[in-house]
Amino acid sequence: MCGRYAASRDPDDLVEEFEVELVPGQLPPPSWNVAPTDEVSAVLVRRPRDGGGPAQRLLRPVRWGLVPSWARDAKGGARLINARAETVAQKPAFRAAFAARRCLLPADGYFEWYATETGGRQPYYISRPDGAPLAMAGLYELWRDPAGGPEAPLVWSATVITTTATDELGHIHDRSPVLLERADWARWLDPGAGADPGLTGLLVPPGPGVLRAWPVDAAVGNVRNNRPELVEPLVHDAATLF
DNA sequence: CCAGACGTTGTT
C-alpha cells in the first residue's frame, strides 16, 4: 500500500501546520500524483550540522524510496517505498533509520487500487473528511554514492511505514499508511527516542472515521498525469463509493 | 573465513 499520493500544499501552509523551519533550497512543487523516486517534503528533527545549538524541526526535500546507507547504488531504493510496521524495527534495511531517523511525510491524501471482481483495478483517493493534512509516519536515510568519493553529495531518501487496514478501508486494500496525530508528532520525531520501546505503539491503523475514500479517474495510474482533478470523486455509480 | 543479501506489494 501507499505507492502513490497527493501533496499539493504550499510550503507556507506546511510550515504553519507542522511548526517547522524551512531548510534553504527548493521544496518539490505541488503534486497530485506523487510517485516513487519523486522528491517529497519531509518533516524531521536534526541538530545543527556543527555541534552546538538545539535540535530543529525542519521541512526538507527527500527522495521517496529509501536508500540504505550501505547500498552500492541508489537504484534499489526505488522499491523501498514502504516499510512494514510489524518488522520495521528489526529489518536490516530499516532498523538503523527506525532507531535514529524518523520523519513525517505530509500528504493531502493517498491512492489505492481496488481489485475488482472482473480483474480490473479501480483507483480510490483516501483523505481526511476534516480537510487536515495526513502526517504519514516515515523513516529517512542519508546515502553517499561510494563511486563518487568522500566529497559526493548526500542523498536524502525516505519510506512510508504501513500497517493493516481496518473497517471501510480494508474493503479497498488490506494495508494502509501509519498516520500520526499531532499529539504524537514530537515523540515520534525526537531522535533521542530511539530506545523507547513504546515507539512501536504509535504504529497503529487509522481509527474508524478518520479517513474516507472515493473512486477517481484511472488517469492517475500514469505518472505523467498530474492535475488537481485526479483527486476528485468519480461518481458514475454511488454504490461503488465506500 | 568470505560472499551475498539486505524490501514490499499482490497474486496464486
Next chain:
DNA sequence: GTCTGG
C-alpha cells in the same frame, strides 16, 4: 513473465 522508470 519480469524488470525498470517515474
Next chain:
DNA sequence: CCAGACGTTGTT
C-alpha cells in the same frame, strides 16, 4: 503504485 519495456550489431 502503474506503465512500459523487454535487443544487438555496425555505422555515423
Next chain:
DNA sequence: GTCTGG
C-alpha cells in the same frame, strides 16, 4: 553496517 548461508 550487519547478518545469513555456505
